[in-house]
Amino acid sequence: MLKNSIYILLITAFISCNTQGKKEDVTIPVLDLTAYVDPFIGTGGHGHTYPGATMPFGMVQVSPDNGTNGWDWCSGYHYSDSIVSGFSQLHLSGTGIGDLADLLFMPTAKELDLTKTYTSRLDRPYISKYSHKRESASPGYYSVYLEDPQIKVGLTATQRTAFQKYNYEGAGEPSVVLDLGFAINWDATVETAIHVEDKNTISGYRHTTGWAKNQKVFYVATFSKPISRYQLIQDKNIQKADSVVGKNTAAQFFFDIDGSRDVEVKISVSSVSVANAKENMKASDNMNFEQAKTTAQQAWNKQLQHIVVETPTDSLKTIFYSALYHTQIAPVTFSDVNGEFRQENDSIVKVDFTAYSTLSLWDTFRAENPLLALIQPDKTTAIVNSMLAYYQVHKSLPVWTLYGNETNTMTGNHAIPVIAEAYFKGIKGFDAEKAFEAMKNTQMRDERGLEYLKEFGYIPYDKIDESVTYTLEYAYNDWCVAEMAKALGHTKDYEYFSKRSKSYEQLYDSETGFMRGKSAAGAWHIPFDPKFSQHMKNTDYTEGNAWQHSWFVLHDTDNFIKLHGGAEPFTKMLEQLFTESSEITGDHISNDISGLIGQYAHGNEPSHHIAYLFNKAGKPWKTQYWINQILKTQYNTTPNGLSGNEDAGQMSAWYVWSSMGLYPFNPASAAYEIGSPVFEKSTINLPNGKTFSIIAQGVSEANFYIQSATLNGEVFNQTQITHDQLLKGGELKFVMGSAPNKKWGVTKPVN
Template sequence: MRTIFKTVLAVFVSISSSSLFAQHKDFTQFVNPYIGSAGHGHVFVGANVPNGAVQLGPSQISQTWDKFNGWDWCSGYNYKSEEILGFTHTHLSGTGIGDLNDILILPANGKQHIQQAPFNKMNEGYGSKISKQNESVSPGYYKVLLEDYNILAELTSSERVGYHKYTFNKKDNPHLVIDLSFKMNWDKPTETYLKLVNDSTIVGYRFSTGWANDQKVYFAIKSNTKFKKVDFYNDSTAVLGYHVAKGQNIKAILAIDPTNPVELKVGLSPVSTKNALENIATEIPYWDFETAKNKAKEKWNDVLGKIDFKADDNTKTIFYTAFYHSYFAPTIFSDVNGDYMGTDKQVYNDKQHQNYTVFSLWDTYRALHPLMTILEDKKSKDFVSSMLKIYQQQGKLPVWHLWANETNTMVGLPAIPVIADAILKGIIDENEIELAYEAIKSTAMGHDNGLKYVRDLKHIPIEHMDHESVAWALEYAIADFGAYQAAKFLGKTTDAEYFEKRYKLYEQYFDQEMGHFVGRHENGNFRRPFDPLMAKHRANDYCEGNAWQYTWLVPQDVHGLISLFGGDKQFLKKLDEFIALPEHLDDASPDISGMIGQYAQGNEPNHHVPYLYAYAGEQWKGAALVHKAMTKYYTNEPAGLCGNDDAGQMSAWYVFSSMGIYPANPMDGKYIFGSPLMEEASIQLPNGKTFHIKVKNYGKNNIYVNKATLNGKNHSNTYITHNDILNGGELIFEMSAKPNKKFGANKTFRP
């Protein structure tokens, strides 16, 4: 009996230790937050938690606007900068338009400045030089030495609260600068306000216009040390009176005692200063920076641990950094009590769903949202619910939603694929299904941007839309496939028949003579002259692309596209030609980047292209292309992204692709095989099951799938389904350095 007891105890201890190890595994050590912070990646660098409203980090001087320089500070930070003006609480990550960088705070000493320093003249205003050897960042934590002041700044955060810790090594006239007039990129303040509540609390708001036309952010600042003196300013003019200041450019200088490290908790709210204070009291009620920092790290490990990815250290770092960036947006946009600001600028309350904003949908409908449907069913429900609220408040589904503002940025109706996919996958509350379909149909039946022609099953004439008509039309067709799928799923037969015709309208733009989608006149004639390589921004029929890059934008009906070319052979020949073209563009948008031939990995309309080969029976060619894109354009360097990260879409593409699968059509529940980069990946599913992907013959030269098995059985299909993943189990890729051209060649086994 003792022997049995000892054996059972040993097994129990072994299992417990194993579980404990998995539970406490530190995935954050494999994240390099600097990836994408140089060049055109535009990623946020600072302290945040997954999908947090607060993204607390440095804001730098946006350098001159010659060519790309100013553009490369869309997030407020670029790796090559060697100065910091202050720390702001909201940022965008990976976008091509800049905004936010709200509520600037800077610890300082010596001479007091209320105007920011100009570029390369740090002694003429507030701000400090920094050096990379004195800066570090990890998930949930940022640290830097402000060299001009000899102040060590440390930052962490919760969802709605930014936590600052400043250690003053130099104590000459120590003070804090608060600048509500601080602006970056397109943003500028319209009304700002500060109120001294007591000797350690300040509240206020900042209203502004920019990319978000009418942004409102309320805040509260609590300090662990008393303010010895507070001076308010409107721009450079002192504001008489001690407690309140209101104007367009309100600032404050707070004299403090730096005997001990100065700590600040800054709560944000889209609704009120009262709610901002409640957010602080609820999320970080204590004064303990290390505890807050460790909790932020735990939150990152919770999400990063959803995929246990095993590969060489370099690939592992690129993977986990991409995974990390996939959780920067959408961001929380409500208070702990459920209050949020609607697009109609009314205050609402929802305790059932978390409300979100920062929906970069033209980018993220392709991979980021499908990734979340696997990993985050609750968040995915909340994303959809947030979009439905936006629909109710503004009369259409969001296009690019930013802090209670519709920016109407980019083309098409990109919320429809996300919501349709949620309906098909059952990731939506039952009581919202009819509202979801109503939102899809109502939005699809609009009139703007050529929709009035689409409604009548006609092409959009270039007389009506002198540029981007093809881009709009192709994106509409993708959204219309979502409407078709949702209608069919819900038994709305008449609607399904109508939207089936609409999602095939792409055929009307196919110019057989040129072999491309081309804009058409009202009389039906195709645009002439025509140059398929011309990519001049806002001067052709495409958005951030050319005819070659838009030739493949039919993920909803790839076999229909193949038929337009006359069959598999001609389609594959055209794809091969596309990849072999010169990597050259004249006077093109900088978004068109990461070139392999004319394939542009750096821009979303091409993200599904490597996987099209599988539809025509040559999966091995897609494997070679996707492997080249992953290894050439995703690196463990600050310039390790070939384009804007686009609120996580570029990163989500890599997360999928490095595991060997990708949702080429984000609305049919199929994940097409590519070329896995890892030895093994274990996906922890919300239903408690695990889906394993294992790679036999793992090696840098073994880029081709020789064969696959699913749950121990030979798997001849060149794809798996969403249900295959959710059911748990094991997919095994057997890799080879030489292509198995028979794998997926038979039409029976193609997606």
């Protein structure tokens, strides 16, 4: 939903007036950047985002659930739908995973039979039709009109508490259903409980298994109006009691309405206990729905002020700020106000920092985590410490954690580059030696293919699936460990992991130019078709093919280019990637291959760095051309505005970086590649109080080629800028034109 007006907030700043020698109040207009955010972007297509309400990195994500199972309903909601089953408190943003959707509340206006078995969502007696015409969303707020019971629903949130507001416009007896048996996709209940504590308070828990095998959510909910009567259901049987426990429990609560026909409910959660959920709610004790909504909107506007872009094209602002919004949703707060959270083995950990979960590291290490490292390094510190707390229990760093559970989903060990990046970007607040120990031990395990890497120097395709992707990603992980070892003075470890970081060479086939599967005996995997895709099983590549995965060498690009015979043949093949036909062959093609430009697949993360490889080959004007093409074709302002899964912020983070003209090609190198900016000016408000501005003079739809550049007034003729240079503040200025300047940016950066 696009907004037609931009609201103005007024803030007071104190500045020195030299002419009169005194200070005076000056009112400075500041744009409310939330007005540019459209949470519906990505709710269509394969974006898998949700439109509901959350705080930045909040513990709760209260959002509508259509009740449809399927890949495109992984967030619980898809824009193509017109039926809502209810509003649950936990959701995943843009993943390919069908989990969470815990604690479903649904208002209704009549007594319902909750004892029947549901074979489809249409069997649920509380579902309702809705129309997008009476649906709206903005950061921290969502509303919809339920046509069948004639109820307007509003959703908002504070950091650990969800708020739902029901306006019972129609006739009937106001009530709300709580269905703890509601589940989507892989999620299934193990045990649930509902306890009526008093006329305004209920509590309980929902224990489930799914992608997260041991997910325990404890809750407390308070209603603004007293409960006049209620009905509790235990495994499809009505119980005359104030508490029920069972695999599937549900309840209907009825309210006496005096005056206002509004009922508000607050729901706080915890992974630890009901008592902790009550402690989490205390921060919202004296807050009503409207106050929470205002607080959320103010928090989001402050969050979006980290980067201010200037352009006369409002649609570009909508894409940018919607993207920046989506990068600030995950990871999510997991520890309670008292610092406690539950691990997968049911141990309760207490920490003195905010612990985070929903770590989709295969995706986010590329651009999402680097964005946080720049604009919110305190979050990076907490994320690293969260991963180290995980390491204390599992003796390895996390791969993909959800609600404290390891899912072991995706290839590589990409907590490693996140930690290395934090260290090399000077982010403090974690023990570097302990972090190195965790990195090293994670890469020295005998599991997830690492045992074969140690034995053969690469991972053979006849040992595990996705062997090429595993080998390439472990090579980068090893380089990160090596660099950390070198910085900390661990010479032998540096030598060992540095040598192992060359393992990618073993899978390069000079005859075809691709990275290919190789057997334990050293034979290439045949037959070979670089366009062939097989999802997960009997495949050498993860969610892709040889065209898309053969470019993952972030740490050793000079040698990588030499393997191809030099810059010219390398560039020729790279250009072919973008111009080749988009045909994907195979009978079980991965759904994640989307956003195709030739064989380049922007809808999946392994492609995200590829266009910047032209910089490495000395042809930056080609990077500028293809980055501009990707920016223009893979993002828009509609619900289909993302070309693939949002993946916990990565798809949007790519846009945030690339639209400004920068990209963290190798995050742990603490440097950024230069692409092609689309904004006249982008100002990064750095956490150290300084600002770094990127100006693109003359930029337009036609003028996307860099003609010249200056950094703080000095001639700048290279395609790389360091993190330290950004932190010092200043101005990077580009002069843009419609034709490539093949002399700009070919100077090698000075290390």
